[in-house]
Amino acid sequence: DTEVTQTPKHLVMGMTNKKSLKCEQHMGHRAMYWYKQKAKKPPELMFVYSYEKLSINESVPSRFSPECPNSSLLNLHLHALQPEDSALYLCASSQPFRGATNNEQFFGPGTRLTVL
């Protein structure tokens, strides 16, 4: 299995809602990532988990809360979002860069989030 999967594909939520995005991979990768992508822009890194521990938080607002329950799963919990948070949220996975020669990072299809 060489795919990263994400659910849901689309999500519409109000500013007071709580929702979660889910990501799964079965490639044995031990690094997983959340990116935010606005239209016509590059992916913008939010969080990195390495060996199920949060290793990078790019100063993301606390209304985004990541969770890595095990080496195959990555969640992003959303609460009290703003309309400007509407974007494509991409999950990715790879082997952790340190010590690895196989650095390829694979992206999931993304969740298109709209905050009303």
Added chain:
Amino acid sequence: GENVEQHPSTLSVQEGDSAVIKCTYSDSASNYFPWYKQELGKRPQLIIDIRSNVGEKKDQRIAVTLNKTAKHFSLHITETQPEDSAVYFCAARVRSGGSNYKLTFGKGTLLTVNP
């Protein structure tokens, strides 16, 4: 932090022509440089990558060259086809505190191949 500049932002070519996209990076410690292709509404897909111990890598119609001294790398697509039309992102692997690494992306190039 690392800065990756990508040019041009848009590129239009005729089918069969070659396309070249160029990127420069600022961190001399960067040692891994992937290229991603993103079609409209789809995920970014890795199309080729190069490590700093190699000057050139080729995969069929796609090639990447790296000049470590000048800190720039380029994507070359030969015999372009309409299905090559997409946004292309270059990236550089950079250290992000301690032993953590991340990819920094260029702003992207919208390539249009006209039939």
